[in-house]
Amino acid sequence: MNTDSFALRHIGIREEDLPEMLKTVGVDTLDELIYQTIPQDIRLKNDLPLDKPMSEQEFLNHIHHLSRKNEVFKSYIGLGYHESITPSVIKRNILENPGWYTAYTPYQAEIAQGRLEALLNFQTMVCDLTGMELANASLLDESTAAAEAMTMLFDVRTRDQKKNQVVKFYVSEEVLPQTLSLLETRATPLGIELIIGKHTEVELDGSFYGALLQYPGKHGQVFNYTEFVTTAHSFDIRVAVAADILSLAILTPPGEFGADVVVGSTQRFGIPLGYGGPHAAFFATREAFKRNIPGRIIGVTRDTDGARGLRMALQTREQHIKRDKATSNICTAQVLLAVMAGAYAVYHGPKGLRYIAEKVHNHTLRLADGLEQRGLYQLNSAYFDTILVKAEANLIRPVAEKKSINFLYVDDETIGISLNEVTTEDRVNEILNIFSEALGKEQPSGTSSSKSTVLSTDLLRTSDYLTHEVFNSYHSETQLMRYLKRLERKDLALNHSMISLGSCTMKLNAATEMLPLSMPEWGNIHPFVPVEQAAGYHEVLKELARELTIITGFAATSLQPNSGAQGEYAGLMTIRAYHEANGDTHRDLCIIPASAHGTNPASAVMAGMRVVVTKTDEKGNIDLQDLEEKVTQHSENLAALMVTYPSTHGVFESSIRKITQLIHDHGGQVYMDGANMNAQVGLTNPAIIGADVCHLNLHKTFAIPHGGGGPGVGPICVAKQLAPFLPGNPVIKTGGEKAITAISAAPWGSALACLISYGYIKMLGAHGLRRATEIAILNANYIKEKLQGKYDVLYTGEKGRAAHEMIIDCRPFKEKDIEVSDIAKRLMDYGFHAPTVSFPVAGTMMIEPTESEGLSELDRFCEAMISIRQEIDEIQEGESSNVLKNAPHTLQMVTSDSWDFPYSREKAAFPLSFVQENKFWPSIRRVDEAYGDRNLICTCAPIEAYAESE
Template structure:
């Protein structure tokens, strides 16, 4: 075995495994299986034009050399991004810990109680600091969170406003430029009219439904918005505030003014700058809007035994239920980053946060006074951490400052702003003032108060026990470990989630995320300070172009849903540029991901759904009928390939050609790209644009539900419309406005996919796809005769995933949920449940699992099949209905069940070797929705509820 070949470490199947697997699947070799799985007319005839893979050692040396091309200056640019100090205990035990970064979204609450508690802490922190009643468990970035606020307030306009067609939304000129750009992107297709102006001159007319304010303003001025909010309420105008969360330690919480929404980013709470992301945004609102808030809410409920339990609440808002009626396409979060930010608050507590905020504020006052002493005018009358200075020549200053390794925010030819941060010290203050030609600086420590009493925070915060208990490293380390032990992640066993591709996130891909030369780069630095990043991002774009067969890539979308939206917005811009802006029909198969129709509606399109046939394929006759019916207005077809049903549809080229002949463009959802890489590609099937889930196919870890990256790859005709950014120009010559806050989205996470492709190389990438397909078909055939696979290709093959039909087991009183919960007792996370077909499970083993792990999973499924046969509809007291079985149940003195403790907890021999104990029994979701508790409320509240 060549120990330097990364593919042998990433791919779990060895050469010696293949013969027995081929026998099970009924093929002579891999090539035969691929020929029977992928239609010949879309097979690539040439290998990927990507260099051969390099070893892990070579990659780490290479990425270290690239990091040294980045210049880590002291950046005081601000604009929503500030250097933050990551406590080492959090970096080592969460960011660098696969127990946290390889976990899946907590849909199976019983094996996710640790993550859920960490997210409940995050929500509590946000509610306390913002003064709001309800917060979600994070969004993507501040700007997209502000856009979600604009659209939520649009959706909940009063009946009278809807009747009168009130469409105007006011945006203060104090709002961050990237946010304004993103609001322009989101508002246009929905018909919302943005009005940007001075909030002090706003007339509160009755044709406005909402407003957005920035607190503090983009250049640091702290405004008292209480009067504005009061006047807005009197005129039925709802108000959102984008707030700096660290400033809220010292400033009045916006909730105390009666605002409707508060958004922002928690990047300042121990998250690296990372050239723009990933960072966890927050969204807080009033309890009355709980059915409208975008994203996920973690709520408290109880389990079967009445014990407190956590789970994701109000899931009826999810897009797979509302589809084209959804008001947001958000289906993910930034869970890993939210966990880190929440843990930062746990570690520092209210007194520690107070110390940090006061230190930064006092340094800003000292700096302001320093400018006064050298004769320069400081323009902000009230500020937290950012001052605004009038100078003679910003261009001259820029040269001097950059020569000293310092970045300021250059507002215009005579004005700069300087935003201080947690890492700033007295020496830094002296260095800043030295940029202005002064060599002997007298710094006055005691400076007059610059925050008025009406704006000073009077309300206590973070009084809950969790924020006042873990302030030593020993205690926090143990608390983090306690939560980690409650969660099943990839470091314990295979997570075979169909469509979600839970593959190995290699340590060598992850290590650079902790390095300062990657972490400490502000997204708005001059490009010559980010040459390492630029090289990585440019090469990653080129690699993805080759893999997809397309002409260009934008890495800006920072989730799969954002990628969907970005792809559709480029199609929209393309039609408008061709004088065909009337094209607004988007055809979507009934089997599509729920985010597809939600994204189409957000892009201003009308959704037309096509049927699927009995084999799970697109009903071509129905599609043809609808394409011809809407040909004059056809904008796009959204198609997932291979299909959401796990099949390579042979009619795909006919379908895409049909759409093109009728004036539409084809958008391919890249969720199932793991079955394409190196064997076929979106361009070959006839698509024009696709998004890729880098957190699926390209090995960015799921992190418990985020971060994700959802870049779009486009054909040549769509290249001019790729998105830009108002601060650092990106995209095409006819670029649409921003899709996310940062120019290259979650750039830090892109290092992972860059490493994945670099180390696997052309051959390794293609082998990974082949083995993913082999593993899926192996499981399919191992379970044959015991579980029916709902759909398969024309030659009986699955793609990289398959749907198993569990509906027949209802005759025994067994639901698909019972199987999902019982798998926990065997040490496995359930596959995808009831998507895309209710009453089924969708299994995807990925290429990184070993044959031994595949066999354990199959043994567990076959054992569960025997348990199903033992069950009856009349007697529901069985091992499946009572699953999962907790340690407390099994060790209790009482055992009233008609089966043994061994059968409950150790149903197969391999389980005892590595037993995972769910910490709660099944959650009562209905109870939780009726009694929504989404903060760390005292235990008495649960009892009262």
């Protein structure tokens, strides 16, 4: 037993397990199974040319060595990013806790009540601080949220605006540069015309449908936008405001001066800078737009007994339902970071947040006065935390950098300084001393400010916020620690049992991969520092990009996309740019199989493409005849094919190279959705099958944890002809020679999270990566054979094999009035999260065990599924109250004095002996989905409601 081998720790199957598993599957060797699963014409002939794998200790030493190459300056750059303090109780109990970071998106509400409550807190915090009625449960970053606001307002234009083709969107020149770049990316394919200028000078009229303001402005000036908003509304122009969330503790909230949408980042609420991410953005709007708001909304509902419960509300808005009619392709959020930001507000409460905001503001006042006493002046007449100083940058910069301090050098004579929560009196003095030294100014005695604020009364907040008791109850560490533990106990995560979600690859997120996220040398770097200060980061990012390029067989990689759906969009935008560069601007049609993820058609429409859907045959494969007909029909305008491989049905289609060649023969490019890369790594790759670009879900195949629904990272890997078009950034140069505008706010997206995948690849190496893929395929086929005869498997390859996942058909049980959702809920009683339900085929379950589950856990899962099948057989004709229909069973039910069910309490709660050893209790009974949508409540009830109920 080689204890230095990380593969031994990551892969759950032991060598001694293989004979039994291979016998069950019906092969003699693992190589035989792979031969029967993956077509030989797309198999890799050699191992991936990657470095020798490191042991866990070697990797920790290596990543620590690299971290010391980063120079951690005190950064006062601002531009939407600020150093913050992560309270230790939140860092230890959320960020570093697998009970939080290994959980899945809360689609199964009954075993996700803790996460849902944490997200409801987040939504309430956002609504209260912004003064809006409705908020979602986080977006990817501030710039993405602003772009989503622009497109949502475009979608909800008035009937006359749509009829008259009103497409102009005003953008204040005060908007952050990275946001402007992303707006340009999103606006162009949709035909939106951006008008950029001063909000005091623009002449609004009926040719505009929307506007975006920055509050405070990008360089710190706080404007009173009331008159602008009033004028805009007089022309039916809806207004979005990008706001700094900490400033809203003392500034008038945008909702109170008429904003229709408010967006921003919650990074200041205890989230590390991480060289750009991941950070949870917020999106708040009016209830009138509840069916148009992008992302997820957590809503209050009730369970079977009428008790309060939480769930993801209004899911029919989502891209998986609306597909090409969706207004957003957002799938992954930043849930783990939203949970942390919400906990930050819970911990500090309204008084604590105001104290922090006032402290930042007072330090800024003192800094401005100290500079004025040195004969310098600054330009902002009203500011919260940022001042613009007139001084010669070439004199200031060398002195500042010598003292490890970064400012924002706006131009040769203007310097921006943004203070933050970490700023102290000593730090203010340090900044003042830099200016004194650099300019030869005499150091005045005493630098206290005589002002209490420079904000006029019309800019100051007078309304209360965070009045709910959750924000006024947990201000000691003991209290918050217990509250977070109480929430954690309501959630089923990977630290309890296997989560066998098809298409979602819930594998081990190893502790060694996660540890670097807590290192300050990685966490405290602003994304816009000079690149030489982030030398350690650049070594990691460059190497990770190289490794992903090798794994996919392509020519180049961009790490910028913040999620899989954003990766889809980025890939399609590079294809669009490629066609335009070739003069083929008419190529705007994207062919997508009917079985594709809902994000695929949504992404294509966002990229300005028309969508044509092609059929799948009775075996779940792409219908070649239908595809040929559509490709021939649309040959002249064909831009791309989007294909998932292995297919969404969990099959390696043998005709894939014929399919990709057909697209190339007609002038199109092939986009491969990387959702199922866990079945490819080390055995085949997207380049071999003939694709031109793919995105990779690092939060699936490459071990970044799902975190309850995010962070996700979705880099794109591209063939040589697409490499020049990889996305850039307006502040720090990145991307290809002909880079498209930004896809996400930070130059390298969620750079901090990339450390996890870097560690995963470095410790597994070429052999470990291939072995992981082989075992993922073995585990899926093992479950398939164990369930054979109890459940029908819908699709298999030509030799009867599944890839790394397979679909079982639950539709035959309808004759006993059992739906697939009943099986999903009953699995909770056995201690398991349900597999993916009703995707890609309604009434089915898609099971993916991954490579990191051991044989005993696979057997437990199979025992549970077989036991449930027996319970279905036991149901008598016409019986409406049975163990499946009443599932899940809570502790309160089982211990109640009353028991009116036709089966025992033991059968309800402990159906198999292994359940008794490690029982997980769902905290509520089955939620009422329809009630929650009809009575949408997505914030904590106001404190008055509790008083009334008492």
